[in-house]
Amino acid sequence: MRTISLVSALALSIACLAVPATAQQAPANPSAAAGVHTDLPRVAHPSHYAISITPDATNLTFTGTSSVDLEVTEASPVLTLHALDLKIASATLTPAGGAAMPVTVTMDAASQTARFAAAQPLAPGKYRLDTTYSGVINTQANGLFALDYPDKVTGKDVRGLFTQFEAPDARRFAPMFDEPIYKATFDLSAVVPSNRMAISNMPTIKEEDLGKGLKRVTFGTSPKMSSYLLFFALGDFERMAKEAAPGVQAGIVAPRGSGEQPRFALDELAPLIPYYSEYFGQPYPLPKLDNVAAPGQSQFFSAMENWGAILTFERILLNDPAITSASARQNIVTTQAHEVAHQWFGNLVTMAWWEDLWLNEGFASWMETKATAHFHPDWFPLLGRVEGREAAMGLDGFKTTHPIVQEIKTVDETNQAFDAITYQKGEAVISMLESFAGETVWRDGLRAYMRDHKFANTRSRDLWQAVEKAGAPGLTSVATDFTTKPGIPLVKVTGLTCRKGVSTVMLEQGEFSIDRKDQVAGQPQQWKVPLLVSAGGEATRTILDGGKGTVTVNGCGPVVINAGQLGYYRSLYTPKMLASLKTAMPSLQPVDQMGLIADNLALSTSGYQPYAPALDLLAAVPGNANPVVASSAFGRYVGAWRTLEKDPATQKRLAAKVAATWKPRLMTLGFDPKANESLPDADLRSTLISGFGTMGDPDVVAEARRRFAMLASNPKALDGPQKTTWLNIVARNATKADWDAIRQMAAASNSAVERQFLYTLLGRPADPALAAAARDLALTDVPGKTTSAAMIVAAAGLHPDATYDFAVANRAKIEGLVDAQSRVTFIASLANASNDPAMLAKLEAFKATVPAEASRPVDRVIGGLTERAKARPLFVKGLTDWLNARKK
Structure with missing residues (x-):
C-alpha cells in the first residue's frame, strides 16, 4: 500500500527547510503459530472460500453467500470469525462427509467478530461453514465502497464500486479469518449489471446471462493468500492490456472514455513483472496483473497491492496531457513499482502479523526506488532516499516514536502502523543493510527467502537468517538493532588528523533527539552502526559498535562520515570540518550535498549546533546544481521564508537572496516546457515557479495572472504539465472573482482528476473568508464524497487554527468524509501548521475523546507544536543573524 504522508508538526515547519497458480507450499498451521498475535481463538483455520455477492450500487447495499472450507484443530464449543457491518441471515456447518447442522450466530461489534455455535461442541476435523448475509457499501475506502465521478464523455455522474481491505476490512465483505496468517484460496463470483465490467484478482472464467439486464461473473481460483488481498471492482470500465511475460498479461482498467491515458502506466507496468521475477528468483504466479484506476481519493492511501488487481487512484495512474505534471508522471512510475514489488514482498510472502508490516x-x-533507478536512472531516483530518510527522522526524533517492528494488538494500533517509520525508515534501514551485505549477497538472500517461504508467512528474523546464510555474517545483529530500537543514532566526530595522505577520524556514538536531548545525552541507546567514511578518496567501511571508535581512510579531503547517505544516523561534525565541507560543497556528490544539508539543518533546529553552519552549507549549493538537489535546496529556502511570516522585512531580504541564486535557473528553464527536456528539469521548473509564487515574486505572480486571464476566452489555455502549478499560485492569491471562476471550472469539468484538483484549490487562498467558504462547501455534496477532505486539508495550510476549530465543531460530518483508518490522524493533523499556544490545550481536549490506543497521532502533533514553539524564535534569530553577517 502507498500511504498519504502526514508529517509531524516540526517537520512541517522548521525542518521544512525540508520537503492458474503454480504448485503452492502450504503455510504453517496457524494454530501452531506460537507468539503471533491473534484476535481469534487458534482452534481453526480456513483452506478455501467460495464467495458470491450481489451489489446494489444504487442503494449502497449488497447481499452475499459464503462457504468456508476449514479445519478445526482443537475441540471447541464455537467457531469465531471476523465480521463487521454484516447481517448474517442464516448459517450452517457441515462436517466432512456429514449432514449440514444449523448454527446460532452471535455478533460482537466491539471485537468485530461473529460466533457460530452448533448444538454440540465441535470435534477436530474438516468442516464447511455456509452463510447468507447482507452488508453496506461505504462512501469512503473501507470494505466495499462506491465512488461517484463524472463520465468522461457526457459529464453525468456515474458510480463505480471498489474494495479496500487492508488492514482489517475484508471482514466487511464476508465472514472471514481476517488476519494475515490465515492464508486460503478464494473463489469469487458476482451478479452484476450486464453492461458493467467486473474485476477481481484472477481473470474471468465464465459469464452467464441471467436476464433482466444481469449477468453472473465467475473468476478463477486465487492462489493461497491473506484475506486483505482479495479484490472486487465493478463499473463502466475499459481495459488496455499487453503481454508482460510468457503466460502473464498486464492491464490497466480505467473509466470508459479514458482513451490513451492508461498507455504510459501500462508501458511502465509490463516490464516490472519480468524485472521483479528475475530479481526475486520467483516467477509471477498469476496469469494477469491489472492496475485499476479508481476515480477518487483517500486521506489514508493512494494505492493498494491486491494480488493480481492493484487499486490506484486515477490521479496517480492515468496520464492526462491536460493536467498531468512531470512530478505526477514520476509518481505513476514509482507508485506502480511499489505496488508491483508487493506482489512478491507481501503477497507471495506475507508477514505473520501486523507488527512486521514493514x-x-x-x-x-526500497524496491520502488531500486526499480525506478533501473528503468529511469536519468531521474536520479536514488536521491529521493535522502528525503525519505528525513521524513522518517521527522517522526523518529520524538519521544512518540516507535521501533520499526512494533507491538500491535488492536485495529487502531494496526491503522497507526502505516507511517513514515514503517515506510521510509524501513527503506532507509534496508538500503543500509544492502550496502552492508553487498548487492549480490543481499539479492541472493532475498531469493532464498522467497523460495523458502512462498505462499506462507514470515517474521523479520526469517529474512535476516536468509541473508546471513547467503554470506553476510553479522547482519542480524545490525538489523535487530535498527528494527527493534526506536530512535536515531548520532555519530559525532571528536577529532581528525591527516598524515601522508591518510585521515584518522575519531568518532563517538550518541543518540539524536528532538524533544528529549537531556535524557539521551545521559543514557544514549547504542547501535551497531555501519559507516562508510570518505576523505576525497576511496571510502572505508566500518562498524561503530559502542561509544567510541576510530577509522582511517585514504585522502586528506573533506571528510564525509556518511558517504552516499545510506546510513541511518545523524552526522555531527566539528566547526572546522563544516567549513571545509562548505568550500567543497559544489564538488561533492549530489547525494552527499542533500544529506549534509538535511543533517545539519536538523541538528541546528534541535540545538546541537548554531544555525550558521547549516545555512552556509545550504547557500553553498550552486545555482547550476543537479536538478533534484536544486529542487530540495530551493524548497528549504521557501520553508525558511514561511517561518519569517511575522517579519516581512527579513522575509524580503531572504527572498532577494534566494532570487539572486535561483531566479537565473528559472529563466534558463523558462516558464514553458521544452521539447526533450529531462523530467527532473521539468519538475524543477514547477518547483521554482511554485516557490517564487509563494514568496510573491512579482514576475511569477504576474505571469500566473496573465495565464489565468486567458481562460476567459480559451478554457484550455492552461492545459499541460504546468497547469496545476500556475493555478496553485492563482488560488493562493485569489480574489472572490478568481475563487468563483475556479469553482465554475470545477463544476464544468468532465475529468474526475481535474475536478478534484480544482475543488481542492478552493481551500488554498490566503484570504480567510475564501478559505471559510471552501470549508463550508466541503460539507455539502457538491465536491464529491472523497474530495471534501482534501479541501479541508488545503484550508489548513494557511488557516490551521480556524480549520481545526471547524473540524472539531463538525466532527461527525468530518469523520464521514475520511476513511475509518485515518479519522483521528486527519483531525489532529489539521493543527500541524498552528502557531497559537492555545492549540495545545485544544489537542489535549481532543485526545481525551479518542481511545488510548488511537492517540499516538494526537501526541505527535502536540509534541511537534511544543518543540516548534521553542525552536521557531531561535531559528528566526539564527536566520536573521546569518543574513546580517552575509550582508557585511
Missing part, C-alpha cells in the same frame, strides 16, 4: 512496506518502498 516487511511489506519498507521493502516495497
Whole structure:
C-alpha cells in the first residue's frame, strides 16, 4: 500500500527547510503459530472460500453467500470469525462427509467478530461453514465502497464500486479469518449489471446471462493468500492490456472514455513483472496483473497491492496531457513499482502479523526506488532516499516514536502502523543493510527467502537468517538493532588528523533527539552502526559498535562520515570540518550535498549546533546544481521564508537572496516546457515557479495572472504539465472573482482528476473568508464524497487554527468524509501548521475523546507544536543573524 504522508508538526515547519497458480507450499498451521498475535481463538483455520455477492450500487447495499472450507484443530464449543457491518441471515456447518447442522450466530461489534455455535461442541476435523448475509457499501475506502465521478464523455455522474481491505476490512465483505496468517484460496463470483465490467484478482472464467439486464461473473481460483488481498471492482470500465511475460498479461482498467491515458502506466507496468521475477528468483504466479484506476481519493492511501488487481487512484495512474505534471508522471512510475514489488514482498510472502508490516512496506518502498533507478536512472531516483530518510527522522526524533517492528494488538494500533517509520525508515534501514551485505549477497538472500517461504508467512528474523546464510555474517545483529530500537543514532566526530595522505577520524556514538536531548545525552541507546567514511578518496567501511571508535581512510579531503547517505544516523561534525565541507560543497556528490544539508539543518533546529553552519552549507549549493538537489535546496529556502511570516522585512531580504541564486535557473528553464527536456528539469521548473509564487515574486505572480486571464476566452489555455502549478499560485492569491471562476471550472469539468484538483484549490487562498467558504462547501455534496477532505486539508495550510476549530465543531460530518483508518490522524493533523499556544490545550481536549490506543497521532502533533514553539524564535534569530553577517 502507498500511504498519504502526514508529517509531524516540526517537520512541517522548521525542518521544512525540508520537503492458474503454480504448485503452492502450504503455510504453517496457524494454530501452531506460537507468539503471533491473534484476535481469534487458534482452534481453526480456513483452506478455501467460495464467495458470491450481489451489489446494489444504487442503494449502497449488497447481499452475499459464503462457504468456508476449514479445519478445526482443537475441540471447541464455537467457531469465531471476523465480521463487521454484516447481517448474517442464516448459517450452517457441515462436517466432512456429514449432514449440514444449523448454527446460532452471535455478533460482537466491539471485537468485530461473529460466533457460530452448533448444538454440540465441535470435534477436530474438516468442516464447511455456509452463510447468507447482507452488508453496506461505504462512501469512503473501507470494505466495499462506491465512488461517484463524472463520465468522461457526457459529464453525468456515474458510480463505480471498489474494495479496500487492508488492514482489517475484508471482514466487511464476508465472514472471514481476517488476519494475515490465515492464508486460503478464494473463489469469487458476482451478479452484476450486464453492461458493467467486473474485476477481481484472477481473470474471468465464465459469464452467464441471467436476464433482466444481469449477468453472473465467475473468476478463477486465487492462489493461497491473506484475506486483505482479495479484490472486487465493478463499473463502466475499459481495459488496455499487453503481454508482460510468457503466460502473464498486464492491464490497466480505467473509466470508459479514458482513451490513451492508461498507455504510459501500462508501458511502465509490463516490464516490472519480468524485472521483479528475475530479481526475486520467483516467477509471477498469476496469469494477469491489472492496475485499476479508481476515480477518487483517500486521506489514508493512494494505492493498494491486491494480488493480481492493484487499486490506484486515477490521479496517480492515468496520464492526462491536460493536467498531468512531470512530478505526477514520476509518481505513476514509482507508485506502480511499489505496488508491483508487493506482489512478491507481501503477497507471495506475507508477514505473520501486523507488527512486521514493514516487511511489506519498507521493502516495497526500497524496491520502488531500486526499480525506478533501473528503468529511469536519468531521474536520479536514488536521491529521493535522502528525503525519505528525513521524513522518517521527522517522526523518529520524538519521544512518540516507535521501533520499526512494533507491538500491535488492536485495529487502531494496526491503522497507526502505516507511517513514515514503517515506510521510509524501513527503506532507509534496508538500503543500509544492502550496502552492508553487498548487492549480490543481499539479492541472493532475498531469493532464498522467497523460495523458502512462498505462499506462507514470515517474521523479520526469517529474512535476516536468509541473508546471513547467503554470506553476510553479522547482519542480524545490525538489523535487530535498527528494527527493534526506536530512535536515531548520532555519530559525532571528536577529532581528525591527516598524515601522508591518510585521515584518522575519531568518532563517538550518541543518540539524536528532538524533544528529549537531556535524557539521551545521559543514557544514549547504542547501535551497531555501519559507516562508510570518505576523505576525497576511496571510502572505508566500518562498524561503530559502542561509544567510541576510530577509522582511517585514504585522502586528506573533506571528510564525509556518511558517504552516499545510506546510513541511518545523524552526522555531527566539528566547526572546522563544516567549513571545509562548505568550500567543497559544489564538488561533492549530489547525494552527499542533500544529506549534509538535511543533517545539519536538523541538528541546528534541535540545538546541537548554531544555525550558521547549516545555512552556509545550504547557500553553498550552486545555482547550476543537479536538478533534484536544486529542487530540495530551493524548497528549504521557501520553508525558511514561511517561518519569517511575522517579519516581512527579513522575509524580503531572504527572498532577494534566494532570487539572486535561483531566479537565473528559472529563466534558463523558462516558464514553458521544452521539447526533450529531462523530467527532473521539468519538475524543477514547477518547483521554482511554485516557490517564487509563494514568496510573491512579482514576475511569477504576474505571469500566473496573465495565464489565468486567458481562460476567459480559451478554457484550455492552461492545459499541460504546468497547469496545476500556475493555478496553485492563482488560488493562493485569489480574489472572490478568481475563487468563483475556479469553482465554475470545477463544476464544468468532465475529468474526475481535474475536478478534484480544482475543488481542492478552493481551500488554498490566503484570504480567510475564501478559505471559510471552501470549508463550508466541503460539507455539502457538491465536491464529491472523497474530495471534501482534501479541501479541508488545503484550508489548513494557511488557516490551521480556524480549520481545526471547524473540524472539531463538525466532527461527525468530518469523520464521514475520511476513511475509518485515518479519522483521528486527519483531525489532529489539521493543527500541524498552528502557531497559537492555545492549540495545545485544544489537542489535549481532543485526545481525551479518542481511545488510548488511537492517540499516538494526537501526541505527535502536540509534541511537534511544543518543540516548534521553542525552536521557531531561535531559528528566526539564527536566520536573521546569518543574513546580517552575509550582508557585511
